[in-house]
Structure formats: structure tokens, C-alpha cells
Amino acid sequence: MANYIKELRALVGHQPLILNSASGALLNQHQQVLLQERTDTGNWGFPGGYLAFGESFKNALVREFQEDAGLVVQPLQLLQLSDQLQYTYPNGDQVQPINCFYLVTYVSGSLLQQVTNETTRLAYFDLNQPPTFFNEQHAAMFSVLQQHYS
Known part of the structure; x- marks a missing residue:
């Protein structure tokens, strides 16, 4: 997947791209949610990432959770489809991510x-x-997750 985006960036530089992504919320027995501290910004986010060409949102989510957190999960419920954000990464890459945010359950x-x-x-x-x-x-x-559990 990284090669796909790398190839696109070689062609378009930092020009805006619309990319599809999937993220997930995994809660433990204390109703706490798992988050990842990112290497690029040092801030926090939900495990997830961009889809590879031909990949489904759910399959990308399972793959990304394993890569980002070491866990196999199963998507249970779509909590939100987000398509409004435009974001510039620290390296100047601009994206409008269309993201499916799922509630997931632990498998292994x-x-x-x-x-x-x-x-x-x-x-x-x-x-x-x-x-x-x-x-x-x-x-x-x-915030969507907070509302889901309030």
C-alpha cells in the first residue's frame, strides 16, 4: 500500500489527493479505547490507515490494526463515515481522507x-x-465514540 501512495506522490508531489482510509476503536474491559502515538507528529490517533488498491475498508482496517498495534480485530459496527477533513501532513502532503470509522472487537x-x-x-x-x-x-x-457510549 505504501508503494501505491509513494508512486502517486512521485507524480503529483504535495498536491491534494482524495484517499480512502479505515480506522477502528477497540475498547478494553474498563471501557478505555486503544490509541496509537504516531511517529510523524507525536500526537495520538486511532489505529488505521489508507486502503491499498482493490482493498475493502474492513480488510484495510484488519491489516492496519495488525501493523499498527499487533492485534487481529474484527469490525463490528460502522460508527461514522467522514469526508469533510482536509489535512496537510508534516512533510507537506495534502489529503482529503474519506474514512470509515468502526467499532472493533479483539480476536487475537x-x-x-x-x-x-x-x-x-x-x-x-x-x-x-x-x-x-x-x-x-x-x-x-x-467524540462519536463518546456519544456512542453515553
């Missing part, structure tokens, strides 16, 4: 303990204590 695996190219660390957060999110879309998803 254990949380990653090492830094990856996208994840500095993973932590569970109380729904009444949001961290600093890396963009408005993730803050809005946290």
Missing part, C-alpha cells in the same frame, strides 16, 4: 512493544480524558 494477538515506522507507543485512554489528537478527524471520531 498482543500489543506491539516496539517502535515501528508509524507507531511510537500504544495506550488505552478513558473516554472522558482524550489526548491531543494529530488531526481534527481523529478528535471527531473520539
Whole structure:
């Protein structure tokens, strides 16, 4: 998937792209949600990412959760379809992500303990204590999750 976006960026530079993405909310037994601290901004977000060409939202979500968090999950319910945000990454890349935000359930695996190219660390957060999110879309998803459980 990274090669697909890398190839697009080689052609268009930092010009805006519309990309499809999937993100998920995994809650533990204490009703805390798992978030990832991102390597690019140092802020927090939901595990997830962009779809590879030909990939479904649900399949991308399962793949991204495994890559970002070390966990196999199953999407349970679509919580939000988001298409309003425009975001510029620290490197200047501009995107309008069309994101499907799912509630997921744990299937198998254990949380990653090492830094990856996208994840500095993973932590569970109380729904009444949001961290600093890396963009408005993730803050809005946290609000949707709070409303879902209120």
C-alpha cells in the first residue's frame, strides 16, 4: 500500500489527493479505547490507515490494526463515515481522507512493544480524558465514540 501512495506522490508531489482510509476503536474491559502515538507528529490517533488498491475498508482496517498495534480485530459496527477533513501532513502532503470509522472487537494477538515506522507507543485512554489528537478527524471520531457510549 505504501508503494501505491509513494508512486502517486512521485507524480503529483504535495498536491491534494482524495484517499480512502479505515480506522477502528477497540475498547478494553474498563471501557478505555486503544490509541496509537504516531511517529510523524507525536500526537495520538486511532489505529488505521489508507486502503491499498482493490482493498475493502474492513480488510484495510484488519491489516492496519495488525501493523499498527499487533492485534487481529474484527469490525463490528460502522460508527461514522467522514469526508469533510482536509489535512496537510508534516512533510507537506495534502489529503482529503474519506474514512470509515468502526467499532472493533479483539480476536487475537498482543500489543506491539516496539517502535515501528508509524507507531511510537500504544495506550488505552478513558473516554472522558482524550489526548491531543494529530488531526481534527481523529478528535471527531473520539467524540462519536463518546456519544456512542453515553
